[in-house]
Amino acid sequence: MITTTVPDIDTLRIGVLCGGDSPERPGSIASGEHASKALADAGLTTDLIDIADTPLSALPGRIDVALLGLHGLHGEDGKVQGALEVAGLPYTGSGVLASALGMHKPTFKNLLTHDRVDTPRWVVIRPEVSIESTLSVVRHTLGYPVFVKPSSGGGSLAAGIAHDEAALRRMIEATNCDPYSEYMVEEYVQGIPCTVGLIEVDGRLVTLPVHDVESKNEFYDYEAKHNPDLRIEHCPSILPAPTTETMKYVARRVFAMIGAHGVLRVDFMAAANGRVTVLECNTLPGLSQRGNLATMAKAGGISYPALMKHLVRTAFTKPAYLP
Ligand SMILES: Nc1ncnc2c1ncn2[C@@H]1O[C@H](COP(=O)(O)OP(=O)(O)O)[C@@H](O)[C@H]1O
Ligand SMILES: [Mg+2]
The missing domain is CATH 3.30.470.20 (ATP-grasp fold, B domain)
Known part of the structure; x- marks a missing residue:
């Protein structure tokens, strides 16, 4: 994206992107609604867009700039940023690499x-590594308690403390059936x-x-x-x-x-x-x-x-x- 001068934002159609299919969707809707209202109250032209309903390909022509109120998977991770780069639409915040x-x-x-x-010491829970091996590594490198969270999570969702090995085993076993593909264990x-x-x-x-x-x-x-x-x-x-x-x-x-x-x-x-x-x-x-x-x-x-x-x-x- 080649951008040199900052245009007068009063003349722009500002698309406030929010929602989507991230686990952090509710927080994203709040971000979008608040941002959009504040800008509209200040006399700017805003368009609140839930990316779950609107394909990104529909945005060029409809808006001049995207204010990203997206959080978590598929919004904060560089993917939407990449799509907007390809579409030639300016967007707020970091680019693809920093986002990822x-x-x-x-x-x-x-x-x-x-x-x-x-940063707290950590171990990534890998599906190809047996639970026994992971528990052994955690026992020898971190000790207890430990903090468990998705590698690409946010909003404290799906996170928690394991006070002992039995609790960590249960948490690892429960990580199979949710949207996060990878979890990590951290020193508490x-x-x-x-x-x-x-x-x-x-x-x-x-x-x-x-x-x-x-x-x-x-x-x-x-x-x-x-x-x-x-x-x-x-x-x-x-x-x-x-x-x-x-x-x-x-x-x-x-x-x-x-x-x-x-x-x-x-x-x-x-x-x-x-x-x-x-x-x-x-x-x-x-x-x-x-x-x-x-x-x-x-x-x-x-x-x-x-x-x-x-x-x-x-x-x-x-x-x-x-x-
Ligand atoms: N290693 C840790 N030890 C103790 N508490 C932690 C640790 N990691 C996270 N937490 C707790 O979980 C909260 C959210 O963690 P964070 O790493 O910021 O993830 P998120 O992306 O969900 O915000 C922190 O504010 C803290 O209360
Ligand atoms: Mg945090």
């Missing part, structure tokens, strides 16, 4: 490890889940104030992410400055490491002993008005409508060739 790298947690963690950025890190948002504003990457959360559930699970009564959030974070400054620094390194563009949210665990470890990154973070990105932007002095406008402009600031 950000989506597949084990590949992303390999990059982190190569660059000596702390006791701590406070934190996130750092980055957004491009007028050609400059802005690091937003750190967000931390205490979940009333066993971890920051799907329920705690959707029920404000089950969590206590702070933004800016109340963690010590050396901890939050480390996270901000590492978040920017992650952005460069995967070759992200426009926007990124990096999720961390801040352990009680001061350890700061990267869990994952989100190339298409949730866009709901009460979501983490909007909360961090607000704490950084960026209103929700302004955040959405900055996001639209990221579609026009990509380098001439972005892999």
